[in-house]
Amino acid sequence: xxxFFSDWYYLSIRNTKQIWRPLLALIPSMFIPIFFFxxxxxxxxxxxxxxxFPNVSYKDFIAPVALFTAIFFSAGNAGIxxxxxxxxxxxxxxxxxxxxxxTILLSKLTEVAVQAVLQGAIVLVLLLADGVHFNTGVLGxxxxxxxxxxxxxxxxxxxxxxxxxxxxxRLVQSMFxxxxxxxxxxxxxxxxxxxxxxxxTIATYNPVTYIIEGVxxxxxxxxxxxxxxxxxxxxxxxxxxxxxxxLKSFQKAIS
Amino acid sequence: MTTGNTIIEVKDLVKTxxxxxxxxxxxxxxxxEAEFFGFLGPNGAGKTTTMNMLVNLxxxxxxxxxxxxxxxxxxxxxIYKRIGFAMQEVGLDETASxxxxxxxxxxxxxxxxxxxxxxxAKLLKLVELEKVADRYTATYSGxxxxxxxxxxxxxxxxxxxxxxxxxQGLDPHARQLIWGHLKELNQAGMxxxxxxHFMEEAETLCDRLxxxxxxxxxxEGTVQELLAKHEAKTLEEVFLxxxxxxxxxxxxxxxxxxxxxxxx
Numbered sequence: 283x284x285x286f287f288s289d290w291y292y293l294s295i296r297n298t299k300q301i302w303r304p305l306l307a308l309i310p311s312m313f314i315p316i317f318f319f320x321x322x323x324x325x326x327x328x329x330x331x332x333x334x335f336p337n338v339s340y341k342d343f344i345a346p347v348a349l350f351t352a353i354f355f356s357a358g359n360a361g362i363x364x365x366x367x368x369x370x371x372x373x374x375x376x377x378x379x380x381x382x383x384x385t386i387l388l389s390k391l392t393e394v395a396v397q398a399v400l401q402g403a404i405v406l407v408l409l410l411a412d413g414v415h416f417n418t419g420v421l422g423x424x425x426x427x428x429x430x431x432x433x434x435x436x437x438x439x440x441x442x443x444x445x446x447x448x449x450x451x452r453l454v455q456s457m458f459x460x461x462x463x464x465x466x467x468x469x470x471x472x473x474x475x476x477x478x479x480x481x482x483t484i485a486t487y488n489p490v491t492y493i494i495e496g497v498x499x500x501x502x503x504x505x506x507x508x509x510x511x512x513x514x515x516x517x518x519x520x521x522x523x524x525x526x527x528x529l530k531s532f533q534k535a536i537s
Numbered sequence: 538m539t540t541g542n543t544i545i546e547v548k549d550l551v552k553t554x555x556x557x558x559x560x561x562x563x564x565x566x567x568x569x570e571a572e573f574f575g576f577l578g579p580n581g582a583g584k585t586t587t588m589n590m591l592v593n594l595x596x597x598x599x600x601x602x603x604x605x606x607x608x609x610x611x612x613x614x615x616i617y618k619r620i621g622f623a624m625q626e627v628g629l630d631e632t633a634s635x636x637x638x639x640x641x642x643x644x645x646x647x648x649x650x651x652x653x654x655x656x657x658a659k660l661l662k663l664v665e666l667e668k669v670a671d672r673y674t675a676t677y678s679g680x681x682x683x684x685x686x687x688x689x690x691x692x693x694x695x696x697x698x699x700x701x702x703x704x705q706g707l708d709p710h711a712r713q714l715i716w717g718h719l720k721e722l723n724q725a726g727m728x729x730x731x732x733x734h735f736m737e738e739a740e741t742l743c744d745r746l747x748x749x750x751x752x753x754x755x756x757e758g759t760v761q762e763l764l765a766k767h768e769a770k771t772l773e774e775v776f777l778x779x780x781x782x783x784x785x786x787x788x789x790x791x792x793x794x795x796x797x798x799x800x801x
Contacts, residue, residue, distance in 0.1 A: 367630070380618045
């Protein structure tokens with residue numbers, strides 16, 4: 283058991299170093315959420331005056347989306363890095379090491395969690411500097427990070443599964459496009475009651491809606507909001523399902 | 538050089554890929570401890586598939602493999618501790634330096650820190666990469682990558698070293714350098730299993746050879762034995778007589794060479 287944890291640790295350190303190598307690779311996944319947050323919070327601020335909109339500023343309303351966009355894009359990197367290891371042959375070297383093979387996958391998820399915290403922290407600092415108020419305080423911010431980490435690991439499995447099943451770098455790299463329907467066919471830009479009926483229905487069935495609403499409740503309201511536990515429940519369910527599927531793909535790839 | 542003890546024992550090894558592509562068709566051979574054993578054959582003959590089965594990167598269809606007396610099916614983890622493998626495709630972490638990769642692999646082989654440090658110093662000197670040890674491997678030339686890959690496969694001082702076309706694409710200087718390192722390792726008692734299609738490489742390095750064609754071993758022995766057996770003057774002549782190298786078959790088998798291209 284001792285070597286299991288040490289293998290996991292050393293592989294996680296190796297993977298985590300890839301986050302900032304090269305440092306410039308971090309810019310796109312940071313730029314997109316920050317850019318959209320500042321543009322939308324200014325250009326759509328009047329939306330907060332529409333009847334039916336909650337009694338909060340539009341900036342506070344879309345703050346969770348900025349955090350989420352950073353997580354969405356960064357979590358996709360895990361699949362890209364894995365497919366690069368597979369394509370250049372390094373993955374084969376890893377699977378003939380005398381280690382528990384599952385640590386290869388666990389270390390990828392650990393990297394995703396670390397990156398979610400790092401990138402989330404940078405976005406958080408910018409949001410705080412811009413005057414976004416977090417109603418549930420420091421504990422609420424910790425809960426937001428917990429929710430984001432669980433979701434980031436679940437979402438990263440989409441890229442990991444694609445990498446393991448297709449071994450095709452171009453396909454895995456192009457998978458970032460699926461972020462957009464999952465992120466925008468939700469209540470990310472407006473509350474459900476203001477969405478057109480078709481969009482509202484899609485948002486109801488989009489699991490990301492519940493996670494965004496969970497984060498939003500932690501930003502705007504208090505701990506009594508049911509959206510918080512619903513967000514955690516949905517993120518946990520997604521985590522279990524996606525990690526199980528990733529494990530299955532991983533076992534198939536190494537067997 | 539050899540001790541006479543069998544260290545690699547392969548019996549009736551078969552690999553059939555989907556679509557009834559028979560990459561390896563009932564191969565049987567033994568390698569002695571501290572022997573330098575060469576596996577020759579035209580491209581697509583099944584050499585790489587055989588080697589990948591020996592290191593458990595490709596699952597065999599049937600047959601048995603014992604490495605250092607251990608059944609590969611029963612205890613692959615023990616076998617991983619005893620073998621080193623430098624692949625045809627030099628797979629490196631391009632976001633890491635050579636020193637970082639050696640440290641990581643030393644830790645994953647669960648070596649004590651002091652031994653890892655000693656091994657890193659020794660191996661970087663052996664492959665003459667001391668001055669670039671802290672540079673990212675992405676900046677290395679083809680020859681440097683091959684030499685580093687060899688060093689990486691030796692971090693845990695394996696008893697058996699598997700090398701798949703280790704000098705492919707190298708210039709004569711780099712090739713000589715690698716041959717020199719391999720001879721030293723073999724003289725120090727390491728068993729080396731090499732696949733190649735360079736006759737000169739096989740003649741220079743190997744104690745014993747097997748020539749493979751269309752998934753089968755067509756002849757086996759020392760260079761002298763092969764020359765006598767096939768009434769040939771050169772190893773190349775033996776190779777041509779026994780394989781009759783056929784490009785059509787090569788294309789069929791090339792598809793089978795990469796396990797990750799065919800699994801799913």
